[in-house]
Amino acid sequence: MKTIKVGGVPEHFNLPWHRCIENGKFREAGVDVIWKDFPEGTGAMCKALRSGEIDVAVILTEGIIRDIINGNNSRIIQTYISSPLIWGIHVNAGSSYKNLKDLKNTKAAISRMGSGSHLMAYVNAEHLNWDTKELQFEIVNNLEGAIDALKKDDAQYFMWEHFTTKPLVDDKTFRLIADCPTPWPCFVIAASDKSLEKDSKELKIILQVLNKETESFKLQKNIDFELSERYGQKLEDIRKWLDLTSWSQEQISLNDLEKVQQKLLDLNLIQDKKDSKKIIHNFK
Known part of the structure; x- marks a missing residue:
């Protein structure tokens, strides 16, 4: 069984990942997913993707796009949260x-x-x-x-x-x-080119398992109570957050990629735009 190392922030957005790991859903599908928390956020995850410390990151859209343009050999494999942050x-x-x-x-x-x-x-x-x-x-x-x-x-x-x-x-x-x-979908899932080369099958399986979890995540019984307890938040705040948050099971659109790149360029945070199709990877 192959091991895939995934990084993300220790926040409520990522509970679907933890539920899949804790309930053995990834292992049942034939993949051992190891999670690493990155309290420091996107910059630290970009560094970890570059070094091979992790294979996959659940990461802010604008942060990973900027880092890919600046030489991070990784690609976006799917949108994770389609609503703004x-x-x-x-x-x-x-x-x-x-x-x-x-x-x-x-x-x-x-x-x-x-x-x-x-x-x-x-x-x-x-x-x-x-x-x-x-x-x-x-x-x-x-x-x-x-x-x-x-x-x-x-x-x-x-x-x-x-x-x-x-x-x-x-x-x-x-x-x-x-x-x-944010004026775009806030979180995407990115994988290193190295992982895409050698673990393509496993990455596809991870997305299938995760997407099944996120499709019905908001409808699960007492999910608001679980989120409130695990992340130390008031129930009323969690319910408001759930109303505002949408999980995606689709690849990021070229239109959104263009919008983010243009904004980064306008703000002088990148020198040049990159062909949007080279920032993403679509599984066959």
Whole structure:
């Protein structure tokens, strides 16, 4: 039985993967899936894909597209979450910042360069007509690092998924200033070219098993209670998040790929666009 190493963030989006692993669904289909959490997010997963530490990543769309264009020998094999990601823009609860205007010319905490928190700071700045060349960043590695940086005023705001950070808003560690949704499907599944070469059959099986799980995921009995307990979130927040979230069983569209590439180019986050068909892999 072949082993496929999969990486993803330790967040509620990825419960379908954990249920498939814990209930032995991948193994029943003939594949041993080993999961690795990446609290640091997209930048760390891009690095792990490049090094061969993982074969597959459940990763932010804009982050992996940028890294593929910049030389990561990987391809998108499917959209995972087709709805936008709601990025909350957070400040320290005790800070004097009350609205987005107050944050102009301040420093954003980011997990690392090339991460979602880094790229979305540019998207947010563009929305606000800020000069993106003036953006400043403090690398904090993960959520705990962001809490510390905002508390010490090493950075003044932090963008992270709205519902993941909601408990920190509730306990008054952070204050939510605004939300900034991605203008495209937020998560895709990417595989390294090496894995696509040698494990194509197993990757197809993984998608088949996963897609069967995600098709009915929201309809499963007490799934809201399970998500609430496992991820330490209020039931009302999980229910709201479930309403806003859609899982996909399809490849990302060329139109969405073009939209992301154009935005990255407009923001000077890539030098050139790439043929969208070379960013994806469609199984025969």
